[in-house]
Amino acid sequence: MSGQARRKGILRLGWERLSTWAEAHRHALHQSLRSLRARPLSSLATALVLGLVLALPALARGVMEGLAALESRLEAEAEWILFPESKAMPDLRALADALARDPRIASLRIRDAEENLATLLAQPGFGDLVDLLGENPLPPILILHPSASLAPEAREALLRELRERPGIALALPSEDWRGELRRWLDRGRAVLMPIGLLLALATLAVLFNTLRLDLLERAEEIEVVRLLGASDGFVQRPFLYVGLWLGSAAGAVAALLSRGVLLLLEGSLAAYALDGELGAMLLAPSLRGSMAVVAFGAALGLSGAWLAVRVHLARLP
Amino acid sequence: MLRFEEVSKSYPGGGEALRGVSFSVAEGELVFLTGHSGAGKSTVFRLISMQERATRGRVLFGGIDLARAKRRERAALRRELGLVFQDHRLLPEQSALANVELPLLIAGLPAAERRRRARAALELVGLGERLDASPQRLSAGEQQRVGIARAIVRAPSLLIADEPTGNLDPQLSFEIMRLFASLARHGMAVLIATHDLGIVERIGARTLTLEHGRLVSDRPAEASS
Structure with missing residues (x-):
């Protein structure tokens, strides 16, 4: 039997087996x-x-x-909130400029008191707050994102430093509730x-x-x-x-x-x-x-x- | 092709159905198995179809001891068998054609080939016009013939039939027996259990007689058969 005829035979056998298998499944x-x-x-x-x-x-x-x-x-968007000791915006900007030079901090921005109040008022049940208090009680804050490449220990050390730093009253990491x-x-x-x-x-x-x-x-x-x-x-x-x-x-x-x-x-x-x-x-x-x-x-x-x-x-x- | 060697079969609390039965059926041989009700004919049928195992002795089919055959091997051996049941055992939800196609589907034949062969088998038993009828719409005799078509469609090496003409009129019974004889002439071994001695006489094939589970006679075929 020539090679071509054998190949054809094998192909036909394979096709028949496939058809049989398909037929059994169809049934x-x-x-x-x-x-x-x-x-x-x-x-x-x-x-x-x-x-x-x-x-x-x-x-x-x-x-x-x-x-x-x-x-x-x-996890990817760790966010810390820093409350300054002074509510004065120049002091806050100076603090932000100093922190921005730290390579362990990926980004930071100032959120002023008005923006904080607007965010709070957007929450259900807080609409009458201003009428109740008469003035905005919220301070401006710094929102800081530590570098994603920081190891947990290094992140912990940075947070400790910030808490001890003059000019910062409170540093709240989002990790606690995470x-x-x-x-x-x-x-x-x-x-x-x-x-x-x-x-x-x-x-x-x-x-x-x-x-x-x-x-x-x-x-x-x-x-x-x-x-x-x-x-x-x-x-x-x-x-x-x-x-x-x-x-x-x-x-x-x-x-x-x-x-x-x-x-x-x-x-x-x-x-x-x-x-x-x-x-x-x-x-x-x-x-x-x-x-x-x-x-x-x-x-x-x-x-x-x-x-x-x-x-x-x-x-x- | 088929050999019984000193086969006995007993049931717990129910006496012996077969006692030391020995016989063989060769390729191309037609053999009748006769005897009264309870003589052991159906037990022989159940042993060959591997529904039961012999208590003593051996049943050999194609040289293989059926009691020792593994599960997969039993399925393969059954594909070499053609079975005609006394109670037909057709699938009620399927047409006559689909019932006859079933052994070919199990054997893995392509659809066109299955249909062609099943149609031919049904025509052979005189049911070419009732291909699509469901068993409920067929008479007992027609159901019996569908069962016969299903048994022969795969051209098995051995055909065993338990009272295959019990529901047929004498003329049709004779035609069916002649069909079996013709299949035997073409090389198929055929063993038919029947108590219709009239038809056995007319066909004149080799006849085994069972009485109370014992083989009491093995009459050879008449020269004219």
Whole structure:
């Protein structure tokens, strides 16, 4: 046989195998859709129940994702507020000029008393403050960004220096409440992990039971197919597809529900947000996050189906 | 092709269904297995189709001891078998054509080839006009013939049939038996369990007789068969 004829033979064999594989999957796909169509209400109810079970971890994951994004943004934008001893602007400018020469300070700017008051009045509930006090009680301040390349120890040393420096009454770093936020995030993750795991197990159990009932209902058909020489793979494929569809649908329901709940929360959270960006970060779970929830649901569906079929096949004589 | 060596089968609390049965079926041979109800015909069928294992002795198919075959190997061996069930065992939600195509789908044949062969098999059993009918819309005799078409469509090495003509009228039964004889002449080993002695006489093939789980006679084929 010439090399060309052999190559053609190999190609034809490869094509035939690919066609066979594709045909087996097309058949399994068709079977799975027929099985779901045969019980539309039951299939829909299963997907909804699973979606509700998955929605809670999906929602918590969305909030955690937003907080984590906020944390990393704040990490990159460390901001310190310096309150001067003197409210006189020339003194403040002299202090700012002196500090600007320090290479450890990336940038700094003066925010005068009027701007500080405008920021405060923009917060809900502070609108009547000026009427109440009669004059602006706020001092001008210096907003300083330390260099991002500073090591934590060097940053700590700089802060100590600033606090001891003449002319500065108070130096407030944003790290304090960021540390608190990080601790809350860590606690949240620690609580979320076991809860997520338990709910995932509950999803798996529901899927396992749904598929088991489906398998029992089609036990006669499975027996015939096996007697005709079907491999375990051939028998289990349609059920794996059913698990995949149910799991994906549940994931989609969970992603939609969590997005819906976050949108509902938007109004109430906006009142407490320090700025618009914070709210936006918390309330806009990424598309990637939603896709991850759907993929997680699909993976659970596949696993549940695989487990149900394996247990069923192992019990057959 | 098929060999039973001193095969016994007993069930817990239920006596012996087969007692030291030995026989063999060669390639291209048509063999009838007769006996009254409870004689052990269906047990022979279940042992060959690997639904059960022998308690003692060996069942060999193509030289392979079926009791020792691994799961994957059993599936491969079943693809070499054609099975006709007494209760047809068709898939109720699928058409006659789809039922007959199923063994070919399992074997991995392309769709066009499957359709062509399944159509030909159904025409062979006289159901060329009922390809799209679902089993519920077919009579018992027609369902039986779909089952036969499904068993022969893959041209198996060994065809075993449990009362394949139980629901057919005498003329159609004879036609189906002649079809089996013709398949045997083309090299297929065929073992048919039946209690229809009339048709056994008419075909005149080798006949094994079971009584209370024992093989009591092995009558050779008549010269005219």
